[in-house]
Amino acid sequence: MRALTLLAALVITLLPATRSIAQEEEVVLGLSQNRVAINANFDGSEILIFGAVKRDSVPIHPQLDVIVTVAGPNEPLNVMRKERRAGIWVNTAQVTIRQAPSFYAVSTTGPLSHILTQTEDLRHRISIPRAIRSITSSDEVLDEDNFVNALIRLREKQGTYLLQEKAVRLDEQTLFNTRVALPSNLTEGVYRVDVYLLRGGNVITSYETSLRVGKVGLEQWLYDLSHEQAIAYALLAIFIAVISGWAASELFRMIRNQ
Amino acid sequence: MQVYLPIAEISVNVFLLLGLGGIVGVLSGMFGVGGGFLITPLLFFVGIPPAVAVATSANQIVASSVSGLFAHLKRKTVDMRMGGILQLGGLCGAAVGVALFNWLRQLGQVDLLVNLCYVVFLGAIGMLMFVESLNAIRRAGKPQTGKPRRKQRGWVQTWPLKMRFRTSGLYISVIPPILVGFSVGILSAVMGVGGGFIMVPAMIYILHMPTKVVIGTSLFQIIFVAAFTTFLHAVTFHTVDIALALFLLIGGVIGAQFGTRIGARMKAEQLRILLALLVLAVCGKLAFDLIARPNDLYSISDLN
Numbered sequence: 001m002r003a004l005t006l007l008a009a010l011v012i013t014l015l016p017a018t019r020s021i022a023q024e025e026e027v028v029l030g031l032s033q034n035r036v037a038i039n040a041n042f043d044g045s046e047i048l049i050f051g052a053v054k055r056d057s058v059p060i061h062p063q064l065d066v067i068v069t070v071a072g073p074n075e076p077l078n079v080m081r082k083e084r085r086a087g088i089w090v091n092t093a094q095v096t097i098r099q100a101p102s103f104y105a106v107s108t109t110g111p112l113s114h115i116l117t118q119t120e121d122l123r124h125r126i127s128i129p130r131a132i133r134s135i136t137s138s139d140e141v142l143d144e145d146n147f148v149n150a151l152i153r154l155r156e157k158q159g160t161y162l163l164q165e166k167a168v169r170l171d172e173q174t175l176f177n178t179r180v181a182l183p184s185n186l187t188e189g190v191y192r193v194d195v196y197l198l199r200g201g202n203v204i205t206s207y208e209t210s211l212r213v214g215k216v217g218l219e220q221w222l223y224d225l226s227h228e229q230a231i232a233y234a235l236l237a238i239f240i241a242v243i244s245g246w247a248a249s250e251l252f253r254m255i256r257n258q
Numbered sequence: 259m260q261v262y263l264p265i266a267e268i269s270v271n272v273f274l275l276l277g278l279g280g281i282v283g284v285l286s287g288m289f290g291v292g293g294g295f296l297i298t299p300l301l302f303f304v305g306i307p308p309a310v311a312v313a314t315s316a317n318q319i320v321a322s323s324v325s326g327l328f329a330h331l332k333r334k335t336v337d338m339r340m341g342g343i344l345q346l347g348g349l350c351g352a353a354v355g356v357a358l359f360n361w362l363r364q365l366g367q368v369d370l371l372v373n374l375c376y377v378v379f380l381g382a383i384g385m386l387m388f389v390e391s392l393n394a395i396r397r398a399g400k401p402q403t404g405k406p407r408r409k410q411r412g413w414v415q416t417w418p419l420k421m422r423f424r425t426s427g428l429y430i431s432v433i434p435p436i437l438v439g440f441s442v443g444i445l446s447a448v449m450g451v452g453g454g455f456i457m458v459p460a461m462i463y464i465l466h467m468p469t470k471v472v473i474g475t476s477l478f479q480i481i482f483v484a485a486f487t488t489f490l491h492a493v494t495f496h497t498v499d500i501a502l503a504l505f506l507l508i509g510g511v512i513g514a515q516f517g518t519r520i521g522a523r524m525k526a527e528q529l530r531i532l533l534a535l536l537v538l539a540v541c542g543k544l545a546f547d548l549i550a551r552p553n554d555l556y557s558i559s560d561l562n
Contacts, residue, residue: 218264223265233500237498241321244321
């Protein structure tokens with residue numbers, strides 16, 4: 001008990017970002033980094049998300065569960081389906097999704113279907129299918145669900161949608177931590193990190209923080225140049241190409257003449 | 259060793275890029291094709307977004323073509339005058355082609371049309387070249403019988419505006435080269451390639467230029483088309499990735515030097531049959547993709 005209060009005190013002094021709502025249990029959260037810097041050597045990254053549950057009384061029953069989600073910026077996209085027409089595979093149907101996270105990871109302490117009820121999932125939009133929103137299609141498409149499932153399947157294969165059940169470690173109903181692997185093909189922007197505490201399938205409290213993913217150094221400079229000084233950038237690209245072509249030719253002539 | 263590409267927004271192995279650039283560079287130096295029809299699909303395979311792959315391969319083609327061109331200039335196998343006239347036709351053709359492309363895009367299914375275009379043109383050109391060069395190799399193997407054939411003089415020879423092309427050893431009307439340049443310009447704008455693989459056979463079979471001169475002249479011509487394409491893509495879509503281009507072109511310019519040396523040692527008909535086989539292989543792959551059942555019927559496309 002003394003150790004627990006000591007820990008709580010430690011956590012509070014370390015992390016000022018506590019949410020003070022009149023609830024019995026609160027989340028105190030930390031990230032291993034608040035910023036993911038994309039430089040020339042960037043090859044994916046792993047963030048450690050850790051925290052503690054702050055409470056006045058001893059833990060109550062039923063069992064506490066934790067879900068951590070990391071969501072990249074939303075982006076619009078089309079999901080298309082091919083069909084065979086006159087012997088050739090052609091895109092015949094498409095579904096437009098206005099808001100699909102570019103990255104989405106769900107980490108939990110247990111199987112998602114056991115620790116979260118359908119209603120709560122609908123309310124908080126926690127599971128991967130719930131995070132995909134604003135789905136529109138023409139009247140000819142009768143099975144939008146198949147398109148959404150295909151999107152999830154393709155992105156899971158890419159490593160940009162992750163469902164990691166039992167990946168959150170929870171000690172003494174108080175301390176939790178998990179690791180989320182960010183792939184190298186990250187979209188830039190603000191990533192939202194949400195932590196949900198659950199009891200008996202219901203969300204009892206949640207906490208939200210954010211993580212910035214952005215290019216730095218040369219990567220940032222080149223990207224800005226290509227957008228803001230497009231003509232100069234284009235000429236630079238052509239100039240580099242012509243010079244290196246000429247240089248290689250001269251170099252080989254020198255080698256040959258020796 | 260991984261490197262993060264700022265525009266493609268993906269991390270890729272450096273040696274893979276150098277290798278890809280090198281292979282395409284060798285082909286470019288050997289055959290005078292830019293290699294766009296080869297490198298763009300290879301970049302898709304690595305995971306580079308299609309728009310970035312198309313724009314950046316144009317940039318790398320500039321480099322490998324310049325590298326190859328200097329080697330050909332020293333060997334005096336570039337017909338500048340012919341190249342200039344083809345270019346003139348090509349620019350007009352490209353303007354018409356861009357308009358055509360936009361019109362087709364409004365009708366939808368432009369990707370399918372481009373793929374069908376590829377299969378039809380690559381297939382037809384590949385087959386023609388293959389049969390022709392096979393016959394040439396067979397003839398060369400047999401002892402010459404009878405008198406050598408007289409040079410064919412078709413009705414093209416009667417056209418006005420004749421001009422002497424010294425390097426190619428031709429004295430013909432400027433109208434056929436302009437028409438060839440024009441049609442290749444249309445096709446390359448619609449199909450999104452430099453058009454070397456169409457231009458090379460057209461110069462050999464329609465304009466009857468010597469194969470060795472064709473390669474240097476085609477490279478000369480491609481530089482301008484590719485540089486113009488790079489410029490347009492960079493200014494309108496911001497999709498040229500200099501970092502990606504740099505690694506590709508380091509491999510490319512070195513490869514092109516080896517390519518021109520290999521090309522110089524080979525017989526013209528051997529070069530033609532190899533190019534024919536390469537063109538047929540790419541055609542076969544594209545046709546297979548259209549007909550075979552895809553691994554996944556669903557695909558994602560960004561709306562940005």
